[in-house]
Amino acid sequence: MALMKLTPINLTPINRERWNRFKANKRGYFSLYLFGILFVITLFSELIANDKPLLIYYDSQVYCPLITEYAETQFGGEFEAPADYTDAYIIDKINENGWMINPIIPFSYNTINYKLDSPAPSAPSRTNWLGTDDRGRDVVARLLYGFRISVLFGLTLTFFASAIGIVAGAVQGYYGGLVDILGQRFIEIWSSLPTLFLLIILSSVVQPNFWWLLGITLLFGWMSLVGVVRAEFLRGRNFEYVTAAKALGLSNVKIIFRHILPNAMIASITFMPFILGGSITTLTSLDFLGFGLPVGSPSLGELLAQGKANIQAPWLGLSTFAVLSIMLSLLVFIGEGVRDALDPRKNY
Amino acid sequence: MTSPVLKIKNLSISFKMGKQITPVVHKVNLELIKGETLALVGESGSGKTITAMSILRLLPDSAVYPCGTIEFEGKDTLTVSQKDLRQIRGNNIGVIFQQPMTSLNPLHRIGKQLKESIFLHQPETTSQKADETALFWLKKVGLKNPEKRVNAFPHELSGGERQRVMIAMALINKPDILIADEPTTALDVTVQAQILELIKDLQNEMGMAILFITHDLGIVKKIADQVAVMKDGHIVETDRPHKIFTSPSHAYTRHLINSEPKGQPDPVDAGNEILIRIEHLKVWFPIQKGILRRTVDHVKAVNDISLSIKKGHTLGIVGESGSGKSTAGFALLQLNKSQGTILFGENSLNDLDSSRIRPLRKRMQIIFQDPFGSLNPRMSVAQIIGEGLDIHTPGLTLKEKQARIISVMEKVGLDPASRSRYPNEFSGGQHQRIAIARALILKPEFIVLDEPTSSLDRSVQFQVLELLKALQKEFGLTYIFISHDLKVVRSICHDIVVMKDGIIVEAGNSDRIFSHPEHEYTRKLMNTAFN
Numbered sequence: 001m002a003l004m005k006l007t008p009i010n011l012t013p014i015n016r017e018r019w020n021r022f023k024a025n026k027r028g029y030f031s032l033y034l035f036g037i038l039f040v041i042t043l044f045s046e047l048i049a050n051d052k053p054l055l056i057y058y059d060s061q062v063y064c065p066l067i068t069e070y071a072e073t074q075f076g077g078e079f080e081a082p083a084d085y086t087d088a089y090i091i092d093k094i095n096e097n098g099w100m101i102n103p104i105i106p107f108s109y110n111t112i113n114y115k116l117d118s119p120a121p122s123a124p125s126r127t128n129w130l131g132t133d134d135r136g137r138d139v140v141a142r143l144l145y146g147f148r149i150s151v152l153f154g155l156t157l158t159f160f161a162s163a164i165g166i167v168a169g170a171v172q173g174y175y176g177g178l179v180d181i182l183g184q185r186f187i188e189i190w191s192s193l194p195t196l197f198l199l200i201i202l203s204s205v206v207q208p209n210f211w212w213l214l215g216i217t218l219l220f221g222w223m224s225l226v227g228v229v230r231a232e233f234l235r236g237r238n239f240e241y242v243t244a245a246k247a248l249g250l251s252n253v254k255i256i257f258r259h260i261l262p263n264a265m266i267a268s269i270t271f272m273p274f275i276l277g278g279s280i281t282t283l284t285s286l287d288f289l290g291f292g293l294p295v296g297s298p299s300l301g302e303l304l305a306q307g308k309a310n311i312q313a314p315w316l317g318l319s320t321f322a323v324l325s326i327m328l329s330l331l332v333f334i335g336e337g338v339r340d341a342l343d344p345r346k347n348y
Numbered sequence: 349m350t351s352p353v354l355k356i357k358n359l360s361i362s363f364k365m366g367k368q369i370t371p372v373v374h375k376v377n378l379e380l381i382k383g384e385t386l387a388l389v390g391e392s393g394s395g396k397t398i399t400a401m402s403i404l405r406l407l408p409d410s411a412v413y414p415c416g417t418i419e420f421e422g423k424d425t426l427t428v429s430q431k432d433l434r435q436i437r438g439n440n441i442g443v444i445f446q447q448p449m450t451s452l453n454p455l456h457r458i459g460k461q462l463k464e465s466i467f468l469h470q471p472e473t474t475s476q477k478a479d480e481t482a483l484f485w486l487k488k489v490g491l492k493n494p495e496k497r498v499n500a501f502p503h504e505l506s507g508g509e510r511q512r513v514m515i516a517m518a519l520i521n522k523p524d525i526l527i528a529d530e531p532t533t534a535l536d537v538t539v540q541a542q543i544l545e546l547i548k549d550l551q552n553e554m555g556m557a558i559l560f561i562t563h564d565l566g567i568v569k570k571i572a573d574q575v576a577v578m579k580d581g582h583i584v585e586t587d588r589p590h591k592i593f594t595s596p597s598h599a600y601t602r603h604l605i606n607s608e609p610k611g612q613p614d615p616v617d618a619g620n621e622i623l624i625r626i627e628h629l630k631v632w633f634p635i636q637k638g639i640l641r642r643t644v645d646h647v648k649a650v651n652d653i654s655l656s657i658k659k660g661h662t663l664g665i666v667g668e669s670g671s672g673k674s675t676a677g678f679a680l681l682q683l684n685k686s687q688g689t690i691l692f693g694e695n696s697l698n699d700l701d702s703s704r705i706r707p708l709r710k711r712m713q714i715i716f717q718d719p720f721g722s723l724n725p726r727m728s729v730a731q732i733i734g735e736g737l738d739i740h741t742p743g744l745t746l747k748e749k750q751a752r753i754i755s756v757m758e759k760v761g762l763d764p765a766s767r768s769r770y771p772n773e774f775s776g777g778q779h780q781r782i783a784i785a786r787a788l789i790l791k792p793e794f795i796v797l798d799e800p801t802s803s804l805d806r807s808v809q810f811q812v813l814e815l816l817k818a819l820q821k822e823f824g825l826t827y828i829f830i831s832h833d834l835k836v837v838r839s840i841c842h843d844i845v846v847m848k849d850g851i852i853v854e855a856g857n858s859d860r861i862f863s864h865p866e867h868e869y870t871r872k873l874m875n876t877a878f879n
Contacts, residue, residue, distance in 0.1 A: 240721040247681055248736040248786070249709030262726050 021341040028337015031330040038327075042148035049105035049141035052085050058098040086111070105129075107138035109145040109298035121306070121313040131315040133306050139315065143323050145298035150327070153214065154279040158272055160218050161279070165225030166268055170256050172226070173233025180230070187223050195220040203291045213292060217282055224275055225268055232264035266342045273335030277328050284324065300324055352379035353524050353557050354403070354441075359416030361395070361402055361581075373399055373581045375416070380525060380557040387560045387568045387589070389604070390578035391805040392776065396561050399578070400527050402426070403559075404437050420525075439469040442518030446530040448510035452502040458513050459498035462486070462520060469521045485516040490546060507669070508539035512546070519550060526551075527559045532567065536668035536832060537876045544571055563805060565604060569593065577601045607807035611839045613662060613858070614821055620658040623794060623826050624680070627654045629688035631672070631679050649675040650686070651850040657843070659793075662820065662827040664841030664858065666834065666873065672850040673830045677796045680828070681714055692794070710740040713787035717799035719779030723771040729782055730767035733757065736790045756789045760815060777808035781815070788819065794826045801836055813840055834877040838862055846870050 023029050046066060047054060056063040058075055065085065072083045076093045083090055086106070094100050107113060107128075113136045116122045120136035130139040172183040199216055206212060236242060237260060245255050286292035287301025300320055307317025361373040373395045380386055388396045401407050403418055403425060418425045425436060445451040453461060462482040466473055473481075479498075486494035489512040502510055511531060518526055528547065532540040548571055551558055562568060568575055568589060576586045577600065585598040596602045632646035650672040657663045665673040679686035682697055682705055690697040695708060716722040723732055733753050737744060744752070754764040760781045771779060780800060787795055797816070801809040817840060819825060831837050837844065838858065845855040846867065854867040865871045 240716045240718055241724045243678075243683060244714070244716060244722045244783070244786070245724075245735070246683060247709060247714045248790075249706045249739050250735070251706075251739075258727075259724055 018341045022337050025337040025340055027333050028340070031333035031337070035327075035330040035334060038147065038330075039151055042144050042151070045141075045144045045148055046108075048103055049107060049109070049138070049144050050103045051106060051108045051111040053100040053102050056094060056098065056100040058094055058100075060098075105138065105141055105144075107141045109142045110137060110296055111141070112136045113138060121310055121316060123313070124315055130319045131313065133303065133316060134310055134313075139303070139319055142298045142303060143300070143319060146300040146303065146320075147323060147327065149210070149293070149298060150280045150283055150300055153210065153283050154276045157214055157217055157221065157279040157282075158276045160214075161222045161275060162225055162268060162272060164218070164222040166229050166261070166264065168222070169226040169229025170233050170261065170264070173230040174237050174252070174256055174260065176234065176237070183226075187226060190220070191223050193220065199286065199291055207294060208292065209294055213283065213286065217279070217286075221279070221282070224278075225271060228267040228271065229264045232267055233260055236260035236263050270335075270339045270342050273331050273338055277331040277335070280327065280331075352381050353420070354378075354380040354559075355417075355419040356399070356403070357417050357419065359399070359402065359418065360414045361398055361407070362412050362414055364410050364412055369412070371414075371581065373402075376578075376581075376583050378559075378576060378583070378586075380559055381574070382524070382557050383551065383555045384573040385551065385558040385560050385571050386574045386576060387562060387572035388576050388578060389562060389565065389568055391563055391604075391807065394578045395581040396578050397529055400529055400559055400561055403527065404441055404443065405433060406443075435469075438465055438518075438523070439521045440523050441525045441527060442521070442523040444511070444514050444518050444526070444528045444531045446533055448507055448514050448534065451514055452510060454502050457499050457501055458486075458505070459483075462513070462517055465517055465520055481520065482516075485520050486513070488550075489513070489516045489519075490542075491516075506539075507535050508543065511535060511539075511543055515543075515546065515550070519554070519556075522554060523556060525557045525559065527561075529561045530563070531560075533562070533564070537834075538668065538872060540567075541876045547571070565593075565608070565806070577604065603807060607810045608835065610835075613840050613842050614817060616658075616660050616842055618658070620660050622656045623659045623693060625656040625689075625691040626680065627689040627691075629653050629676065629679060629686055629690065631675050631684060631686045648850050650679060652688075653845075653847070653850075653852050655845055655852065655855065657794075657826055657828065659826055660820070660824050661842045662829055662840055664829045664831065664837040664844040665847060666831060666837055666844055667847035668832060668873075670849075671847040673847050674798050676847070677714070677798055677828055677830050681709075681712055681796055683714075707740070710736070710790045711792050712794045712796070713790060713792040714796040714798060715780070715783050715787055715800045718803055719776060719783050719800075720771060722783055723779060725771055728768050728770055729757075729762075729774075732771070732782060733767075733785045733789055736786065740790055752789060753785075756785045759788065759819070760785045761811075775808075776804050777811060780804060780808075780812050784812075784815065784819070788823075791823070792825070794828075796828045796830070798830045799832070800829075802831065802833060809836065816840065834873060846873070 041048070050066065052065040054064075054066060056065060056075075063070060063074070065083070069082050071077075072079050072081055072090065075083060075090060076097070077083065077090060085091065085100075113128060113132055116132065116136055117125070120132050121134045122128065122132045122136070124131040128138050128140070130143070132138055133142065168183065172180045198220070202208070202216055208216070239259075242255060242259050245259050250258075283292060283299070284301040284304070287299040288305050290305065292301055293299045300323065303316060303320040304324075307313070307320055310316055356376055356378040359373065359376045360371065362369050362371040376399055378386065378388075378399075388400065390396045398407065398411075402411070402413070405425060413426055416426070420436065420440070423432065425433065428436070452458065459479070459482050462485065463475075463478045466478045466481055483494055483498055486498060491497055491509060491512050497505070497509075502513075505513065515531075531547070532543050535543060544567060547558065560571060572589045574586065575589050575592045577584050577592070577598065579600045585592065585596065585601050592601060593605065596605060629650055630648070630652055631650040632648050634643040635645045635647060636642065637644045653676060655663070665676065667673045675684065678684045680690055686698065688698065692708065692712065697705065697708070700708075727735075730750070730753050733756060734749055737749055737752065753767060757764045757767060762778065762781050762785065766774075771782065774782065800816070801812055804812060813836065816827070820827060827840075829837065829841055841858050843856065844858050844861045845852050846861070846869065847853070848869050854861065854865070854870045861870065862874070865874055
């Protein structure tokens with residue numbers, strides 16, 4: 001029943017046909033559905049895994065620690081410092097005069113569990129479902145946040161890389177001639193630069209954060225769509241309806257966007273799930289090597305590195321491996337489904 | 349009377365798409381007789397090609413045959429094994445297709461392709477013998493310099509030469525039956541005549557039966573011994589050609605015969621001022637060679653032509669493919685680069701840059717040969733027609749715009765209620781009407797018509813020509829009508845220029861050219877077109 005609700009409305013007949021063909025591909029459709037659910041769940045990671053309660057009722061007043069920061073004194077504590085809701089003293093104080101709702105997992109990605117029975121990394125237990133990492137942080141929480149940051153990074157990178165790639169390919173293919181030759185030679189040189197070394201050098205100069213990493217990977221990753229889009233434009237600029245549009249007096253920009261780009265979009269959209277998968281892998285491998293997100297960020301690559309360093313704690317490596325492989329497999333399945341649905345040879 | 353070599357009995361063909369089954373051919377009966385030509389006539393979409401392709405089971409797997417048999421040498425080709433079928437294909441039944449370029453493999457020399465079909469059906473042949481046979485056939489189909497050309501690639505040959513090679517390939521194993529699917533449609537008229545003559549000669553010599561598929565009744569008259577008229581998947585009439593042409597029994601046959609373009613252009617005032625004047629127009633495409641891409645020579649597509657058109661007149665530009673007639677029309681509208689003077693009213697178009705030309709585009713429009721190709725399949729009809737309004741009269745409200753679209757659709761004979769539909773839901777003639785509406789909505793003074801009727805069926809051609817004439821009368825439009833079809837040209841053009849290899853060989857008033865052609869080339873064109 002719920003699956004039915006996903007059907008987008010206001011589609012042209014040909015797109016509805018494609019959507020139906022995508023839905024007919026059970027594996028791809030199920031993957032999209034599952035990926036969507038996982039992504040939406042992780043978007044609300046703060047509500048699922050957090051060291052702050054979702055809601056506090058204290059002295060007939062409602063508090064929401066997720067949004068505002070309260071001092072200990074608010075709940076009858078002694079210091080002006082921010083309340084630590086994992087502290088038994090504060091928990092008792094609140095429970096005396098009200099109640100609080102805790103998230104399902106009472107740890108955030110950077111919460112260190114000081115009450116471990118064994119030295120970190122500790123094995124899976126009732127409190128830490130998949131154990132803790134080598135600093136005593138909950139693995140489930142880190143996986144949740146890590147999944148989110150990976151997908152968000154992948155989506156942003158895919159969006160910008162596709163936008164730049166499509167524009168570059170469109171300009172080269174549409175104008176052809178010198179623009180095309182210079183563009184192609186530039187891309188050949190640019191794509192042969194050793195990205196990894198540049199990243200290592202850059203990360204020694206600046207402390208990379210999310211946006212730095214995004215910028216640097218984008219700088220060397222926008223070329224993937226140029227080829228297909230350029231080819232479509234080389235073909236498309238000779239269509240008779242493009243000449244007709246020129247004869248009507250349309251400007252080049254309008255011709256590119258209205259008349260030729262829709263032809264190139266099929267090839268581009270087909271590529272996008274694979275670009276998304278590639279972007280996530282890039283981030284993970286950078287994190288794994290230690291040139292990625294800043295220390296302490298929830299990252300799948302960093303967890304993998306911990307797994308490698310702590311062979312005696314297999315829950316680290318195994319659980320991260322499971323999350324990564326499920327995520328990438330889902331993306332590949334979605335990509336296959338999209339590719340088959342948009343295949344023009346299946347139109348008849 | 350000899351017995352038929354091929355009998356199609358009660359044949360129906362349907363196409364399966366998912367669970368939906370669309371019938372396209374209904375209970376067709378045909379007989380091919382040795383040494384005779386059966387012409388299968390009909391408009392596009394009538395199912396004639398599908399019927400012919402089913403003989404060798406060349407249709408895609410989605411085709412199903414609900415009933416009927418195709419009898420050849422006591423076997424039913426619809427049910428024989430793949431192995432037997434391969435024996436029949438090429439050996440007993442040869443096929444020539446419409447597009448000579450795409451039916452030859454561009455990566456192999458033509459001699460090799462000919463030899464391949466020899467080895468396929470006569471595996472014991474020695475290579476030397478095959479070489480001889482290939483050469484013999486290239487001579488037989490009248491290819492010039494066959495000793496040299498045997499090693500040529502398909503792109504090195506002209507359209508007519510390629511079709512000759514295709515014929516050699518189809519006949520090299522001396523088949524009993526030749527299926528010719530519109531073999532001359534893609535060729536120029538003079539070449540058409542040569543190819544038809546060749547097919548006829550070869551038939552007399554070898555005595556094969558020919559199934560000739562065409563939409564052109566002029567060709568039928570020349571070569572057919574028997575005519576079958578097809579409409580919407582039904583054979584509506586089968587008879588000897590003289591009977592078909594003198595006393596057709598079915599209404600549709602009469603309709604086909606009567607739709608030959610005729611009539612005269614509407615009289616115009618010869619004293620009108622000149623709207624367009626072209627002087628010494630040249631369009632040269634550079635040929636570049638080497639790494640440095642030096643320009644070594646030019647393809648002189650249009651080489652120094654001068655002409656002028658009076659307001660309200662129609663100028664026909666006539667010539668075979670490659671004569672530069674379309675290139676000249678495109679250059680006139682600044683759709684490709686040219687040298688020379690192009691005066692449109694007061695404006696010298698070659699001296700203006702693209703931003704200064706844009707406002708002028710409203711006054712000069714173009715209609716293309718392929719009506720479907722010139723419409724963006726992703727836009728609705730209203731979007732296509734209204735696109736020019738956004739640029740040239742940007743101040744319109746949505747309501748005014750809709751009103752203009754509706755009124756122009758009525759003008760060209762389209763139902764305005766269909767404006768939110770997409771081009772693929774319309775027929776060929778309607779596509780051309782949409783294209784005309786798109787040009788007309790800007791209220792242009794001048795329209796270049798680049799072969800506007802050549803991809804349409806005869807009966808639809810007639811309607812489009814009538815529409816163009818009516819619009820010319822109502823709005824005082826000036827046309828340049830580019831065409832290779834002299835019958836069409838005669839019915840609409842006031843003045844004519846004849847182009848050959850980029851130059852004008854003859855120009856003048858249409859009556860004068862059709863009654864007293866002066867240049868030898870013009871006479872040759874007239875002969876092939878009107879017999």
